[in-house]
Every structure is written in structure tokens, then in C-alpha cells.
Amino acid sequence: MTAVDPETRIPDPLDLERLEEDRLRAAAGLAPQKKAAGEYAGFEQVGLPDRPPETERERQLFSLEEGEMLVNMGPQHPSTHGVMRLLVKVRSEVVTDLDVVLGYLHRGIEKLCENATYTTVLTYVDPMDYMSAMHNEHAPALAFEKLYGIEAPMRAQYIRALVVELNRVFSHGLMMGFLALDMGGITPLLYGFINRDEIVDMLSAISGQRMLFNFFRVGGVNFDVNDEFISRLGHWRTRALATVEDNERILTQNEIFTARTKGLGVLSAKDAISLGVSGPNLRASGVALDIRKAHPYPPYDELEFEVITQSGGDTYARYLQRVAEIKQSIHLIDQIVDQMPHGPVQAQVPGIIRPRPGRAYAAVESPRGLYSVYAISDGGPNPYRFRMRDPSFISLQVMPKLMPGHLIADTMAIMASLDPIMGGVDK
Amino acid sequence: MANVRRSRTAAPGLGRRRPLTAPAKAGALVRLLLDRLGSDVHDLWTDEDAVEVQIDGARNVDVLRRLRDDPELGFFFLADAAAVDYGPGVRFEVVYHLYSDRHPAWLRVRAHVSRDDPRLPTVTELWEGAMFHEREMYDMMGIVFEGNRDLRRIYMSPNYRSFPQRKDFILPDDAADSSAAGVNPLERPETWDLRRFSETLAPGASAPADEPVAAAGAAVEAGQTDADKSRPR
Numbered sequence: 001m002t003a004v005d006p007e008t009r010i011p012d013p014l015d016l017e018r019l020e021e022d023r024l025r026a027a028a029g030l031a032p033q034k035k036a037a038g039e040y041a042g043f044e045q046v047g048l049p050d051r052p053p054e055t056e057r058e059r060q061l062f063s064l065e066e067g068e069m070l071v072n073m074g075p076q077h078p079s080t081h082g083v084m085r086l087l088v089k090v091r092s093e094v095v096t097d098l099d100v101v102l103g104y105l106h107r108g109i110e111k112l113c114e115n116a117t118y119t120t121v122l123t124y125v126d127p128m129d130y131m132s133a134m135h136n137e138h139a140p141a142l143a144f145e146k147l148y149g150i151e152a153p154m155r156a157q158y159i160r161a162l163v164v165e166l167n168r169v170f171s172h173g174l175m176m177g178f179l180a181l182d183m184g185g186i187t188p189l190l191y192g193f194i195n196r197d198e199i200v201d202m203l204s205a206i207s208g209q210r211m212l213f214n215f216f217r218v219g220g221v222n223f224d225v226n227d228e229f230i231s232r233l234g235h236w237r238t239r240a241l242a243t244v245e246d247n248e249r250i251l252t253q254n255e256i257f258t259a260r261t262k263g264l265g266v267l268s269a270k271d272a273i274s275l276g277v278s279g280p281n282l283r284a285s286g287v288a289l290d291i292r293k294a295h296p297y298p299p300y301d302e303l304e305f306e307v308i309t310q311s312g313g314d315t316y317a318r319y320l321q322r323v324a325e326i327k328q329s330i331h332l333i334d335q336i337v338d339q340m341p342h343g344p345v346q347a348q349v350p351g352i353i354r355p356r357p358g359r360a361y362a363a364v365e366s367p368r369g370l371y372s373v374y375a376i377s378d379g380g381p382n383p384y385r386f387r388m389r390d391p392s393f394i395s396l397q398v399m400p401k402l403m404p405g406h407l408i409a410d411t412m413a414i415m416a417s418l419d420p421i422m423g424g425v426d427k
Numbered sequence: 428m429a430n431v432r433r434s435r436t437a438a439p440g441l442g443r444r445r446p447l448t449a450p451a452k453a454g455a456l457v458r459l460l461l462d463r464l465g466s467d468v469h470d471l472w473t474d475e476d477a478v479e480v481q482i483d484g485a486r487n488v489d490v491l492r493r494l495r496d497d498p499e500l501g502f503f504f505l506a507d508a509a510a511v512d513y514g515p516g517v518r519f520e521v522v523y524h525l526y527s528d529r530h531p532a533w534l535r536v537r538a539h540v541s542r543d544d545p546r547l548p549t550v551t552e553l554w555e556g557a558m559f560h561e562r563e564m565y566d567m568m569g570i571v572f573e574g575n576r577d578l579r580r581i582y583m584s585p586n587y588r589s590f591p592q593r594k595d596f597i598l599p600d601d602a603a604d605s606s607a608a609g610v611n612p613l614e615r616p617e618t619w620d621l622r623r624f625s626e627t628l629a630p631g632a633s634a635p636a637d638e639p640v641a642a643a644g645a646a647v648e649a650g651q652t653d654a655d656k657s658r659p660r
Contacts, residue, residue, distance in 0.1 A: 054585065057577035103582040110567075111592055146475065276505055276556025289504065294528065295476065361477050361524060361533055363506065372507055374522065387509040387522075397559050426582065 061099050067091050073411065075104045081178070081415065082422020086399070090408055098403045098411075100396050105426035113386040118144050118218055118353040121386060126212035129390060129424030131174065134160075134167040134203070135366035136424075137216035139373040139388075142297055142362035144218045147355040147377050156220035156345040157298040162336045163203060163215065164364075165329045166233075169240070170196040171367035172280075172322040172329075175419045176247055179319055182412040183260050191247040195240070202232040219347030237333070244326050252323070261316040265402040265414035268313060275401065276394040279369025281418055284321040285313035291365040303335050315417040322419075352381045368392045368419055390427060392420035453478050453532045460534075463497055464490060469539075477524075477533040484521065484540040484547040491536065491553055494525060502527040502534055508550070508560035510568040512542075512594045519545050519570055540570060549575035567592035 025031070048070060053059040064070070074085040083104040089097040109128060113121045121144075125136040138160060145152060152160070170192075177192030200210050205228040207215035215222050251257050267277065272285040282289055288307040292300040308324045310317035355377040363372035369391030378384040395418050402414050453473050460480060461468060467490050470481040482490050494502040502525035511520040519540040524533055540547050549572040550557045561572045562581040569590035572578055580587060589596060 051585070054579045055577045058579065103580075103584070106582040108591060111596075271555075273504055274555045276554060276560075278504075278506075289526075289528070294526065295531075295533065359479070359535075360474070361507075361535060363533075370506055372524065374507060374509055374524065376511060385511045387507070387511075389507040389509070389524075394556055394559055397556055 058099075061087070061089065061097055064089070065091075068096060071408075075101075081420055082425070084422050084425070086411065086415075088403075088408065088411065093407050093409075095403045095406055095408055095411060098400045100399055102393075102396075102426055105422050107427065109427050110386055110388060114383060117381045118148075118355070118383065119351070121383065122216055122218070123212075123214050125388065126214060127423055128388065128427060129366065129368065129371070129392065129421045130211060131171045131421050132167050132367045132371075133211060133213050134164045134215065135364055135371055137213070138164055139362050139364045139371050140375070140386075141216040141218055142364065143360045143373040143375045144353070144355070144383075146360035146362060147358055147375055148218065148349070148353055149355070150219050150347055150349065152220045152347055153344045154299070154341050155224075155343040156347075158336055158340040159206075159221050159225060159345060160216065161299050161303075162225075162333060162340070163206065163213075163221075165332050165336065166199050166203060168329045168367045169326050169333075170199040172326045173244065173247070175322050175367075175416070176251065176319065178419075179261075179315075179413065179416040180251055180257065182416040183257065185250070185257070188247050188250055191243060191250070195236075195243050198232070198236045202229055202236060205229040205232055217346060217349075218353055219349040220345050222346075224345045233337070237330075240330050241327065244323070244330075248323055251319070258316060260410070260413060261319060261417070262312075262314060264315040264406065264410055265417065266312070266314045267398060267402060271398070271401060272313070275398050277369070277398055278391050278394070279365065279367070280321045280325060281318055281369065281395055281398075283308060284310045284317040286311050291363050291370055295363060297362070297364065299336070299339075302339065303332055305332055315414055318417040318419075354379060354381050363389075366391060368421065368424070369395065388427065390424040392418070393425040393427070396420050396425060453530075456530045456532055456534075459499060463493060463500060473532075474535075476531075477535050479535040479537060481537045481539065484538040487521070487523075487536070487538045488548045488550055488553065491523065491525075491550055494534065494536070495553060499529070500527060501529045505550075505554040505557060505560075506533070508557055508564070510564040510570050510592075512568060512592065514594045516542065518542050519568065521547060521564065521570065523550075545570040546573055547571075548573050549578075551575055566590070569593065 048062055048064070053062045062070075068089055068091050071088045071090055072085055073088055075083045077086075085101040085104070087099040087101055088095055109124055113124050116124055121140055122137050125140055126133045128136050141152075141160075173192040173195045174189075177189030180186075180188035203213060203215075204210045206223055206225060207213040208223075267281070267285050269285045269287050272282050273287060277285070278289065286309050288309050290307040291297075292305075293307050305328055308321065308328060310321050310324075312320075357377055357379045359374070359376050361372065361374045363370055365371075370389065371391055372389040374385070374387040374389075375383045376385040398418065399415065403411060406414065456478050457471065457473060460471065460478065464480065464482075467482050467486055468480050469483065472479040494500050504526040505523065506526045507522075507524040509522050511522060513520065519542050521538045521540060523536040523538070525536065526533065538547060545568070547570070549561060551561065551572075552574070558575070558577060559581065561575050562578060564570045565572065565575075565578050566580040566582050567590060579585065583591070
């Protein structure tokens with residue numbers, strides 16, 4: 001990188017007055033008017049915040065070398081998957097460092113849940129990770145059942161698994177679309193939305209709502225499956241694989257797509273474990289950790305499936321992992337529908353639940369990874385402490401690890417492959 | 428939705444109580460933990476799918492390193508790290524949940540921290556992923572992790588001063604001045620003041636329930652309560 005000569009004039013095309021003055025000076029045979037150093041190219045100090053660094057890491061981030069500058073992406077950026085800000089340190093087009101700035105969507109859901117009854121907590125957690133609202137409700141429901149010492153009936157467990165797998169299908173389907181969209185392809189997103197809208201209609205038939213379902217209850221689910229749900233499910237199932245394969249046909253062998261994703265943002269298994277990455281991102285790095293197998297919650301101990309892994313650990317492997325998991329989920333849905341027992345869908349629990357004092361931890365495998373809830377009861381009607389571990393929050397930590405050396409245009413491709421949802425990240 | 432079938436009738440096995448005893452599968456893990464951690468374990472409980480040990484906060488790095496590196500324990504994955512506030516004058520707890528593929532139970536490590544001087548060593552040298560967990564705990568609870576090289580607020584803005592998830596932090600919009608100490612009365616059935624509601628319906632009647640509320644509000648305005656210190660300014 002060549003040093004920028006502060007004497008070099010880089011005119012601002014919008015600064016018409018000075019341009020005109022310089023034109024007159026040139027006509028009179030004079031040199032262009034000199035400006036203060038800050039008004040010139042200014043590559044040396046661009047983007048630094050007007051406060052001193054707080055920590056060692058910030059000091060490292062704010063110290064710019066020759067030719068480096070800090071660029072803010074966001075907080076309102078079309079492809080940051082929500083309201084977040086990336087503070088990117090660049091040298092020309094190459095990212096040398098990156099910091100993730102969060103909190104723009106912070107609603108304090110954990111604190112709100114400490115003032116809500118156990119039943120209403122399940123409505124508060126819906127808008128967290130809005131792409132997988134069913135999973136958001138699943139972990140608290142399991143944790144509260146452990147606290148209260150009750151088990152949901154088997155049919156309710158199967159209905160839970162059914163809606164949760166449907167949710168996973170559309171979440172992963174949209175990830176394929178958004179990954180392509182962040183690299184300039186619009187069609188895969190539309191294909192993803194075809195699948196997604198059918199599933200959302202289906203879930204709205206069973207729960208009554210499209211996105212924030214409020215379907216799970218402590219001790220079961222709100223409604224049994226109904227005729228509309230079943231008919232929509234059967235209708236969708238006949239074409240489910242075909243729509244996914246359509247999307248796959250556009251992307252998997254696509255030259256532009258593979259050129260831009262293979263070898264991009266390689267995450268080693270060791271780093272992934274150390275950084276707490278979970279779910280498809282971890283399995284794409286070759287670690288076979290799936291909570292549905294590792295600590296199976298019903299009915300996954302009765303279903304047949306294998307943990308899928310990839311070996312690459314790059315953006316392409318993370319994409320392939322999602323495609324494989326969609327097919328796996330469809331396979332699981334078939335099994336769930338086949339094996340679903342008859343019976344009630346809701347255990348007998350009082351309207352206001354007061355568990356004995358105690359602690360419970362429940363983890364589920366959400367489309368983004370290990371989503372877990374740690375709930376503490378003090379015997380009252382509200383959880384004393386309600387802690388949610390959101391997988392995309394933790395996964396975002398790998399961005400500073402993956403980005404250095406890549407082009408700034410690849411920032412969004414790598415981020416889309418991690419598939420973070422800001423509603424969950426900011427809680 | 429006329430065709431919704433709701434089955435809430437009682438049936439055999441419905442709402443079955445979970446077994447209260449710990450499963451035998453965790454027994455091997457308990458013996459192993461007692462053997463390997465020795466005197467670092469202050470207390471030990473078993474849950475239906477978790478084993479819980481209580482340790483001293485200052486020893487967390489040492490204990491967690493042994494849990495991670497011991498080939499028989501093998502708790503290589505930090506599933507969660509969260510802080511719990513047990514109220515003013517009691518303590519903080521930093522709770523680590525660990526996963527091992529060798530044992531069929533989660534391991535929950537509860538590290539006790541003094542509430543007056545909430546400091547404990549960072550575990551980011553064991554798991555880099557603990558960084559965001561610790562930043563969140565610092566932001567929400569005000570627990571300082573010594574040795575963490577990036578301990579700054581993660582959700583709230585850098586100039587924010589209080590720690591919102593502490594139990595003595597009163598939600599500003601939740602009637603901070605009320606005698607109910609910041610709990611929205613409508614969300615706690617036992618605090619429902621039915622007499623007050625009926626008086627609202629019959630205007631003109633005196634409202635004795637309002638008096639302590641007003642008195643508490645005056646105290647807050649005069650800066651006389653502890654609660655006021657934790658309110659955002």
C-alpha cells in the first residue's frame with residue numbers, strides 16, 4: 001500500500017465553491033489553494049470514534065496503520081440480517097479487522113420474563129429469533145416442565161417435534177435464499193419464500209398465528225392437529241423435496257456461487273468449539289454435535305436419523321449443511337407423522353404455575369444451533385431467573401476470526417452463511 | 428377455527444410426575460467428579476439430566492480447565508455461561524453449563540461470587556467463545572472478569588451506568604415509585620388489589636391504597652431509597 005501524500009489534492013466534487021476558486025487560481029497561473037491536513041484525502045484518521053478506547057481490544061481496533069480506515073456497515077444496512085453494526089477496518093478493499101456492535105434491538109426479554117408468569121414467558125420469547133419461533137418456545141416449555149415436575153403427553157411431544165421440524169425447514173430454506181441474495185441472486189430467495197409461505201400457512205392453521213405462534217404450553221401444546229393443517233401438510237409434502245431441489249439446482253453447481261463461497265471464511269473444528277459455535281455451523285466444520293442426538297429430548301430418541309457433518313468448514317460447506325438438514329427434516333417429518341400416537345395434547349396444569357424452588361436447564365437444537373434455557377424458580381408464579389442462550393449471538397463472535405484477509409464484499413456472504421438473526425442476538 | 432379439536436381431558440398417565448431421583452446414568456459422572464475435583468467441590472446435586480457442582484468463584488479457571496482437559500471427563504464444549512443475582516446482600520453466581528460426549532448429563536458449575544465485590548477470573552483463555560457471555564454478564568449484572576481483554580458493554584450504550592438485570596434494578600416503566608418495588612401489579616395475581624379496582628369503577632370513594640405509593644414516590648424523588656441508585660438517568 002502506497003502512502004497517501006497529504007499534499008496530493010483530491011477534490012471533493014460537491015465542494016463547488018472551492019472547485020471554482022481553484023479553477024480561477026489555475027487560470028491566473030497560481031497553484032491550487034492548500035487545505036488543512038484533515039480536509040485532504042484523510043486516509044490516516046478516517047472513521048475513528050470520538051472517544052478513547054475502553055479495552056485492549058478496542059485499542060487494537062482503533063489503532064490504524066498506514067492506509068487503513070474504519071468503515072461502519074449499518075446499523076441500517078440491507079444485508080445485516082437485522083439492525084446491527086459492523087465496524088470494519090479495511091485496507092483498500094481488504095478487511096483487516098472487524099468488530100460487531102450489538103444492542104440496537106435489545107428489549108431486555110430476560111428481565112421481562114422475570115416479571116411474567118410461566119405461561120406468559122412463552123409468549124415473550126417468540127419474537128426473539130423470529131425465524132424459529134417454535135424453537136424459542138420449545139426450550140422454555142421443556143425447562144418449565146422439568147421445574148414443575150411434569151411431562152407433556154406423548155402426542156404433544158410429537159406435535160412439538162412436527163412443528164419444530166417444519167420451522168427448521170423454512171428457516172434453512174430462507175438461509176439458502178438470503179445467502180444467495182447477499183451475493184446478488186434474487187431467485188433463490190423467492191424459491192425459499194414459496195416453501196416458507198406454505199409452511200407458515202400450515203403453522204397458522206394449527207396455532208392461529210403466522211409468525212409469533214404462541215403454540216407451546218407448559219405441559220403440552222395449545223391445539224391438536226386439525227384437518228386444515230393435515231391437508232396443507234400433505235399438499236406441501238408432495239412437493240417439498242422438489243422445491244428444495246429446484247433451489248439447489250440454481251445454487252449448488254452455480255459457477256458464480258461456488259467461486260464466491262468455496263474456501264471463503266474457513267472455520268476449523270478447533271476454533272469452532274473454542275468459540276462456542278453450534279448447530280449447522282459447527283457441523284459444517286466436521287464436529288458431529290447435535291443436541292437432538294447428544295441429549296435427546298422426546299420424541300427424538302424414538303426417531304431414526306444420523307448427525308450430518310461436512311468437512312470443509314467454509315461458506316460452501318455451511319450452505320451444503322443447510323441443504324442436507326432440510327432433507328433430513330423432511331425425513332423426520334415423515335417419521336413423526338407415521339408414528340404419532342393418539343391421546344391428549346395437554347397435561348393437567350393449573351392456570352398459574354408455581355413450581356417448587358429449583359433449577360432446570362433445557363436445550364434444543366434450533367436452526368441456528370444450541371438454544372438453551374436455564375430457569376430458576378423461587379416457588380412463586382414467575383421465574384426468579386430466566387436465562388436464554390441464543391446460538392446466533394455466540395456465533396457472531398467468529399466474524400472477527402473469519403473476516404481478516406477477505407474482501408469487503410465477502411463480509412455479507414460470510415455473515416449470511418452463519419445465519420444470525422438479530423432478534424435473537426439482541427434478546 | 429371450528430374444526431379445532433381440543434383434548435384436555437384427564438387420561439391415564441397424563442401429567443405424570445417426573446421421577447424425583449437422579450438417574451443412575453449420572454452416578455459414574457458423580458464419582459468421577461468427586462475423584463478429580465476433590466476439595467474444589469463445595470456441594471454437589473444431581474438433576475434428572477444434569478449434575479451440578481458448586482465451586483469457589485476464584486477457582487473457576489482451574490476447575491474448568493481440569494473438566495475440559497481430563498480425558499475421562501472431556502467437557503470440551505461450553506454450552507452456556509450466565510450470571511444469577513440472588514439479591515442484595517446475598518451473592519452472585521456465575522453458572523457454566525458444559526457438554527461432554529462421554530457423559531449422558533449436562534454439567535452445571537456454579538461459581539459463587541461476592542455481591543459487594545463481584546470479581547472473578549475470565550475463562551476466555553479456555554474458551555474464546557466465553558467472551559460474549561462475559562461481556563453480557565458485565566453489561567447486565569456488573570460482574571468484572573479479570574483478565575478479559577475486551578470487557579465492555581455489549582447491549583447497552585458505552586455511557587450507560589447501571590446494570591439492568593440486577594434484582595435491585597427497578598424497571599422505569601413498571602411503577603418505579605410504587606410500594607410493589609417495581610413489579611407490574613397486573614402481572615402478579617397475588618398483588619392484585621381488587622379493592623382498588625372496584626374504587627376505580629366507583630369514583631369519589633377514598634383510595635387508601637394510594638397513600639403508601641405516594642409516600643414511596645416522594646422518597647424516591649428525594650433520593651432516599653436504594654432503588655433510585657439503579658435507575659437509568
